[in-house]
Amino acid sequence: MRKASRFLVTTGIVLLAACSAEDRDAPELASSDVQALRDTRGLPLRVDDLFLQLPSGGSGALSLQLSRSERERVSADNGQASFTLSLSAREPSVEFNDLGRDLDARAGDGLFTGAVSVNVDLLTQLNREVSRLRETTVRRFVPGSRVVSGSERIETTSAIDLEALRRGATVRLPRIGELGALRTLGAVTTASINPQKSLLIRSLPVIEDPARTMNPCNAAAANNPLKKWTFGHLMEQMAQGSGLSASDFVKHWLNAWRAQQSVTATGGAPVLDATSDVAAANVDSLILNPWKQRSGGGALNLSIAPFRLQAIVYRSDLAQSSPYGGASAGNSGGELRFVFGAMEVRDANGDGDANDAGDTCQPIEMSPIFEFGVPLSSCTDIKAWANAWANLSTLLPGQPAYGAALEALTEAVVVHGAAPAKPNQSALNQLRTNEIDLSGIWQLREFVLPAPGGPLTQTTTKNNPREHQEASTSVPGVTPAPIDMNGSPALLTEILSSMGDPGYQVPELSGGAPFLGGASTYNFNTFWDHPALSSPAEIEARFTFSSNTCSGCHTRETDTSFYHIRPAGPGASPTLSALLQNSSLLVTDVRGLSHTFAEMDNRKQALASLANQTCGFRVGLPPFQLTRVPLASTH
Template sequence: MPLFFLLIKLLGDSMNKSTKKLSHMLFSKLTKKIRFGAVVVCAGALPCVGAEIKGESEILDLINPRPTNIVLERVGEGSAVLRAMFTSAPNQEVLHVFVEGEPVPFFDDGKKFDSRAGDGEFTAEVPFDFELFAQANQTLAETRRKNSERPLFAAGTRQKIGTQSFTEMGDGLLIDSQMDDSEASVLLPFNDSQLRLGERLSINFTGLPLGTISPSSSLLPTDPARSLMITDLSVVSDPTRTWACRRAGLPPMGNATGSWTFWTLMANVANGSASTSDYIKHLFKHWASLQTVNNFGVPARPNVYQQIIEQWEMRSGGPGVSLDPRQSPFRLLGIVLRADLRSDGSATYGGGDAGEGRFVFALHDGECHSERMTLIMEYKVPIDGCENVRDWAIKWKNLANSTQYNDDLASLTDVFASAGAAPSRPNQSAIGQVRTNELLAGSPFWELREFFLPDAGGFLAQTTVKQEPDNGHNNTGLLAKYVNSEWPNLVGPPAAQHLVPDSFLGQDFLAGAAPAPTLWDAPNSLLTVPTTPSPISPPPATIRDDALFQLALNTCSGCHTVETNTNFAHLDYGTPAGTPAILSGFLTGISLLDPRDGALTRSFDDLARRADDLDILAASSCTRSSARVPTGNLVLHALTAPAPQRSPH
C-alpha cells in the first residue's frame, strides 16, 4: 500500500491507541519533510514515496506553508509567474506547494524568473487564467458588499493582528489591511486586461482565498449569536427540548428527556449498550478512584461522584437507585458550531470533515444553584465532500434568518447528536470526546479531563487531554527540547501545526488530565529557538516568544486561564439561572499582555474569527469537482486560503 494511503487509513476514526501513536509519528515526519519542500518524502525507516502522494488533497494542503507576500506577474496570455516569500523555509533551492494532491515546485535558485538565489523568495511559472481571476475578484466584491470588514488573524492561529476592509473602486476591489504595526493594500482587478504583460500585482495578505470563483449564494455575514454560539434563552430553555433552570432555588422545568438534554444525549451515545442511568454513573466513576492515563496517575477526586451521582440518586429515591432524568443536575448553556475544526486528515479534534457540533452544560445542585463545573459533549460532524460541507455551512448561516428557528436548529443538531448518527463508528455515535472543567468543593485545584469511546464501543473511557504536556514537564529541559525541535511547526506560518505526542524522547509526555492555572514556560538557557523577529506577530515579538505562546495557548490549561485571562470556562458555569451564558473575553474580544513578556500584547476575538471562517467556508469554490481550473489559479487559491486550525478547544 502506498504510504500516503496507509497514512490516510491510519488517521481514520477507528484508530486504536498504538495506531494513533504511529500515525502521529508518520504525520509529524511527513509535515517537516513536505512543508520545507523535499522532492521525495520519507518517513523514518519507511520507504520514500514521492510520486505516490496523489489525491485526497486535504492532508497535503494542511502542510503547505503560508507566504508573507505573493506577487502575480503576467508573462503570457495563459501563463503567470508567482513569487512567494516563505519566511519559514530553510536555505534550499526548491519548495513544493501541493494543490489537489499534486506538487508544484517553487524555485529559489537565481535562475530564469527567480531574481536571486537564497533570498527566501520562491518562484513558479504556472498556467493561469486571468479572466477567471478577474471574475473571482468580482464575486469576492459581491460577497463583501454586506460584510465590508473582516478581522485578520495570524495564519493558523487564534491571535488577532488587525482588520481588513473592502471597497469597490471603479474596475477593482481595494483591500486595505490594518495590522498592529503596519498597513498594506491591494487593488484586485475586475478585468483581465488590467494586468498587462510584465506587470506585477503584490498580494500582501493571506486568509482570503483568491484565484477561483466561489459561489455567492450566502451574502449576509454570519451572525455568531444565531449560527455559532447559540445561548439565547429561547433555545437553552426550549420547553420541548431542554430541562431548563428558570432561576436559582427552583427545580428545572421543561422536558426532562428532550432532545437537547444531557440525559438524552448520553442515551444516544450509549445507543443501547447500557441503560442511560448506568451509562452516566459509569462516566462519573472515573473521578472516584485513581486513573492511569498514558502511564500518568490521575488522582481521585471522590467529591465529584458524591456531589453529582450520589446526590442525584438521593433526589431520585435513595442510594443506588436508577437516576431519574427529572432530577438531572445539568442545564444547557449553549449549542456551538465549530466548523473551523473541519478535518484536514490529521486534526487533533474535528475528525468529521465538517468539523464539530457541541453542547455545553453547566452543573447545578438540583435546584438551579450553580456548581463549579461545565461538561461539553463534542461531536464529529459526519459529513464529507466539499459541496456537502459547503452546504452544511450555508445552512448554519441561513439559520440566523429562520422563522422556525428551534425546529431548524434541531434538524441540524440531529445530524450529529441523534442515536445512530455515525453508523461506522463505535456505538454508531458521532461523539468525538466529552470534556469537563471542574472545581467542586473538596477539589484542590481546577482540573480538565477528557473521555472518548473506545474502538469496541460501550462506555466512555478517560483519555489524554490533547495538546497538553504533563504538568510535571513544565519549565523543564525536556519541554525546552520539545520547543527546540517543534518551533517551525509552532510558529510557521502557518502557526500552531504542532502535535503534542504521547511520548517524547522516550518519556511519557501527553497529560492524562490538565490542572490549572498553569503558566507554560521553558528554561531560557536551554532554548535554541531563534530570537529573530516573528513572522506571525508584530514587533517586538520574536520566534522564541511565539513558539512558547503557541504551545501554551493550545494547551487546555493555558487557553482556559492565564493565556486568555479566562476564569476557566469560556461559557461561564456561574451564569445565573434564567440568563444567557456569560462569554469570555477570548470569545468576544480582548487584548492583554503576554504572561511571559509584558512588552507583548496578545489580542483575541474568537467568535469573529469563527464567523469569518464560516463565511469563507460557505463560499468554497470546490475546484476538484468543477470544470478544470489551471494550476496557477489553484496554487494562488491554496496559498491565500486560511490555514487549518488544530486547536483542541
C-alpha cells in the first residue's frame, strides 16, 4: 500500500515568466530564489517554482518544480514520485505526482502536478487590481533573513498571462500576494500597508491613549483601574496561575538584578549572567524603593508601575502560516510585542503624584519587551488575523475605531487563558530586557514562564554565545569559561555549522559544553568572528551568525547603538534605529562585506503574504502565496 506524506510549503521567490509546456526544463533558480517544502517532521523539501496550466478538462494543473535531490526524497518517503497536500481540513487533499499520471504531462521531469480549481474571472479581476497598484516591485530577501537579495517587478499589464493560459500554455506564477493587500485574494483593502499603523505603532495617540495607557508620573487614582495596554495589566494576566500575587510576581522578576543569576543549561551546567556589584543597589534605588514608597509601603501598586508604553509591535515576519499542515507543521501567527521604558519616579512631597517641583519622573536606560506568541494555527484564522492588522492602516490612530480594533487584537493574545497549553495559560513566548542603568553594563536578558507554571525565570539568551567578559561571566572551577568573540574553537565550529542554513539556531550546547550565555553583555563594537574563516562562504556565514546574535543585532552588524526602539518620557515618541527607520540600510561589516537591510519592507511583505494567502484548493485561485520562511533571528 502506498504511503502518503503531507508537506508544508515555505516561500522563497516565484519569478514571473510565461513558458510553454516544452519549456518546462528551464534552469533551476538560484538558492536565494528557492521555496522549501517542510513536512510535519520539519524536514525541508525544496521547490524551485510554481506553474499553472488550464487543460480543456476544466480543472487547473498546478505544478511544483522540484530539484533532483528533492525528487529522490519524495520517492524515498512515499514509495513513488507523488505526495498529497491539504490546504483545508474541510477539503479533500490533492495528490501531486511526477508519474505522467492524470494531469501530469511528463513523468520524471521534476514537475509534480495536481488538479486545482481555477476561476478565470477571479484571475482577470486580480490582474485588474494589480494594474491599479502604485508599487509593483517586490523586494527579495535571503530566506529566513532581513537581508535584501534582489527585487522582482510584476508587470501591471499582465501579472498573470491569461491569454497564454487560455491557449493552454503553462505559465509561471508571480508572487503577487506580497504586493497587497488585494481584495480578490481576500484582503480588506488594496491600500498600501502603513507600518506606523499596522506593524510598529508608536504614535502619541496610541502610546498615550487615556483609555488604555497610563502615565507613571500621575497618581494611582488617575490610572485605575488597570488599563489594557499597561505594564500592570500584562503582568497581572501573566501572574494568574503562577502561585504568586501580581505584586510578588513583579518583585520576583526584578530580583533577578539583585544578585548574579545562575542559569542552568541543558545537561545541568550553570551559566552565569553578567552583572555588577552595584546592580542590587541600582534596582532598589531606581525602581523598587520609590515604587514601594508610592504604594504605601506594602504590595506594589501596579497602576503606578514605573514603566511607560513605547510601542505596540506586530512581528508578521515571525509568523509561519501554511495551509499545508496546521499546528503540527509549526504554524503560528507571529508575535505581538509590547515595548516599555522604565522610569525613575519619585514623589518627593508625598502627594501621590510625581508632577511637582522637586519630584522626579524621567526615563532610565532600561527597556522590557513582552513578546507574545499569537496562538493561531489554521490558515483561515491566521489570514483573518493578518487582515485585521492590515485594516488598521485604513483607520486613524486616536480615533475610537482604531483604538477599539487594536485593543481587540491585543486582548485576544495577552489575557490569561489565551494559550491554555502554555505555562500560566499565558501566550508569552519570552520577556526580554535591554539596559545599562540596573547592571552597570549594557546587557540583554531573557525571561520565560517555566512549565508547568510559576514566576518569570531567567533563561539563556537565544542565539547569543556565552559572553566574553571574564570578570562578570565566569567563576573558575564553577562555570565554563566565556566564549572568545574572536577565536574560540566552539565559535568556529558553530559558525561553520550554520553555513547554508537560513534557519540555523545557535545550540545551547556545543561539543558537550554550554554555548549559550545566561545574558548578553555587549559594547558598540560587538562582532562575532574567527581568524580561521577565510572563504567567501565562511565570511558570509560569519555575518549571518553574528547578526543573528542579540549583541550583534543591537550594535555593529546593523549599525545600531544598543536600542532599536529607544524609550522616551511622557509627551514624546520613542526614536527608532536606522534599521527600523530606513527603507534601505547599507552596512559594511568587520570583514568588509556590505549588506542591505530593508526591515520594514520585509515586515510589510510578510503581512501582505499572510493576509492574501489562499486557504483552500477549491476557492477558484491557485495558491500564489505559500508560506514565507520565518525570520531566523527574532530580535
